[in-house]
Each structure stands twice: as structure tokens, then as C-alpha cells.
Amino acid sequence: xxxxxxxxxxxxxxxxxxxxxxxxxxxxxxxxxxxxxxxxxxxxxxxxxxxxxxxxxxxxxxxxxxxxxxxxxxxxxxxxxxxxxxxxxxxxxxxxxxxxxxxxxxxxxxxxxxxxxxxxxxxxxxxxxxxxxxxxxxxxxxxxxxxxxxxxxxxxxxxxxxxxxxxxxxxxxxxxxxxxxxxxxxxxxxxxxxxxxxxxxxxxxxxxxxxxxxxxxxxxxxxxxxxxxxxxxxxxxxxxxxxxxxxxxxxxxxxxxxxxxxxxxxxxxxxxxxxxxxxxxxxxxxxxxxx
Numbered sequence: 611x612x613x614x615x616x617x618x619x620x621x622x623x624x625x626x627x628x629x630x631x632x633x634x635x636x637x638x639x640x641x642x643x644x645x646x647x648x649x650x651x652x653x654x655x656x657x658x659x660x661x662x663x664x665x666x667x668x669x670x671x672x673x674x675x676x677x678x679x680x681x682x683x684x685x686x687x688x689x690x691x692x693x694x695x696x697x698x699x700x701x702x703x704x705x706x707x708x709x710x711x712x713x714x715x716x717x718x719x720x721x722x723x724x725x726x727x728x729x730x731x732x733x734x735x736x737x738x739x740x741x742x743x744x745x746x747x748x749x750x751x752x753x754x755x756x757x758x759x760x761x762x763x764x765x766x767x768x769x770x771x772x773x774x775x776x777x778x779x780x781x782x783x784x785x786x787x788x789x790x791x792x793x794x795x796x797x798x799x800x801x802x803x804x805x806x807x808x809x810x811x812x813x814x815x816x817x818x819x820x821x822x823x824x825x826x827x828x829x830x831x832x833x834x835x836x837x838x839x840x841x842x843x844x845x846x847x848x849x850x851x852x853x854x855x856x857x858x859x860x861x862x863x864x865x866x867x868x869x870x871x872x873x874x875x876x877x878x879x880x881x882x883x884x885x886x887x888x889x890x891x892x893x894x895x896x897x898x899x900x901x
Contacts, residue, residue, distance in 0.1 A: 618700035631700030635707035652775040657763030684763040687755040727751035733860035752806040811871035849885040
């Protein structure tokens, strides 16, 4: 999965196509998902299909995790296991667009979500994205998720086949029984928990420990076992994200400061210079000169 994310990013850079992942999702053959597609498409209703997909997502990809938060609406929340979310744009846009397209295809309905949100930041929302989703996508959000309209979960699927579904469910259950993998390096779990808290200036060790279901002492011990500390992880993560944001000329420095949890632009500028040796504007001007 990490190589896939890196490949998509490199391809987008070479092709100068900032929407490559999204555009690929519009033409990708759903059947390439293999068992996951057929267990989805043969389900009786969209709600059943999504729940099957959430349970068996590892059949198609070990790193992509689907969650279904308890809600009055059908909510599809996505995440990565063992991969730092902040490094990705193209892959997540592919997955979110592909999932909505799959829901539309299998129900035969042009479903328009109530809300679509993604954790990465875009300074402007391309018209192609708005047109496809039919709703304003919220970038820089706390979650990667699709909230489907009321009643969508009860929609029947056009290719529902209970006999086929029963057979494939057995195969998928056998697959899960054989593949019990860990969630990846603990540091990456910590990074993924930190990212949504940054804009709220609440990415503290106590909050991250609570989010991960452990004590602050356990958090520190687990990071120490990997040769790191919470403050080191936090500062390096902020540095990596800051450089990526500054490279986007359309993203105001003031917004970058807010996204990283700084109350003042001056505080962000001082931190950025400490991380990189340059002020944000100086680095941005240097990037523009080399463009």
C-alpha cells in the first residue's frame, strides 16, 4: 500500500495531474476488487453490502480500513492501518470516489451524499470533484468519510444473489481466519491519531493516549520501544505536513498555521524556520523560482 501511494503521487507529479487518483476512480473496473466486489454486489441491500465490505476489506487491501460509526445515516468512514495518512492525497481521493461510484453502480441510483469529507487539505475545490459528488467536499476534516442520504441503506442492489453471496461470505471468512496481521508500527498509529487533532491545538499526549485506548505512560513506553518519544513524533509530523502545505502556493500561510494548531502566524513562522532553516515565505518563493 505504501508503494501504491508513492507510485500514485509520483505519477501525478510527472503527469502534472493533481486529480489523478480521483480521475482513475471514475474509470476503474470494479471487478478488479475480486472477491470483495462480488460479496458487495451480490448482497441484498446497500447497508448489507457496506457492512460486508467493512468486514472483508482486507481481502482486497490489508491497509484500507472501513468503519461504520453508529448513526441515523449510513456513514462510511475510511482509514489506513500501518500507513501514515498525512502522506497521502491521491490514493484516498481514489478510494472515496470509487466507493461512491460502486454504491451508485450496484443500486442503479445516482446517489448524492449528504456529506463527503477528507482529512487532507485542498486550497480550492476543483469543479470536477464537486460535480461528481454533487455536494461540497469538506477538505481538512477530522475524518475521511461519506455520509449517505436517509434511506440509502435500504436500497436493494440490482445484482443481488443470496446464493452467491452465501458462498463468497464463507470464502472471505476463511480468508480472515488465515490472515491475522498486526496493525503496523506503533508510531504510525500515533501519527494517524495526531493529524485530526492538529487544527484544534489539542494534539497532546494525554489526548492521543485516550484515543488509542491506553494510559499516557503506556503510550510513552511503546514509543520508547521504537526509539522515539511523543514530542519527537509530534514535531517531525508537524514539520513534514508544514513543508507539504507551504509547497502549495494557493494555501495561505495563515491557514497553514491554523491547520497545524498555531494561534499566531509568527509562532508558526518561527517553528518552521527551526525545522527547515527557512521562513515559510522564503521557501515558497524558492519553490516558485524553480517552477
